Amino acid sequence: DTGVSQNPRHKITKRGQNVTFRCDPISEHNRLYWYRQTLGQGPEFLTYFQNEAQLEKSRLLSDRFSAERPKGSFSTLEIQRTEQGDSAMYLCASSLSSGGLIGKTQYFGPGTRLLVL
């Protein structure tokens, strides 16, 4: 079990550029989540997938943000026309689709730290 992986780990970009992050969940996990964490804050939910279906999106996920999970395995999060306020850690998590506590327990990746200049 290799855990949740995210790439790249760090990204520096200029305002107005597009960036894309990738998340590979734990192999048997059907659910995948994206969170954003700014300095001094806890993670905030952005969106989640059950297999390839995107089932919930936070209002934090503006039109410039899009997430996909085309084959129900890895996921990508794209930010278009980046703004300085997008600077944050973007965390991915995954969980099994079981019921109860097991299905509710999320395992996190190391995150992608984005800095928009």
Added chain:
Amino acid sequence: AQTVTQSQPEMSVQEAETVTLSCTYDTSESDYYLFWYKQPPSRQMILVIRQEAYKQQNATENRFSVNFQKAAKSFSLKISDSQLGDAAMYFCAYGSGGSNYKLTFGKGTLLTVNP
């Protein structure tokens, strides 16, 4: 909407001593789950302990235990025999029951362990 409050931005403990981190939450739901995660500096978030709301018995994982007071909506984390490796940011998180799968996090408590 559910909220999670961690009232202690920072805590410190001597190595080998015990420390308790507090967490309160606000919800009208009866079916939910609670978690503590640990985030060491520049490292990924790790699950420490978890609890189902309908279970009366407090969860325990080695040196980590919780004091779950459902009526008071309190979910504190006790770390016994603190070790230097316990130094990290600790986040309390709330998960709804049913088909809602997002977690709501508190702002975290930074724990320092002094040798």
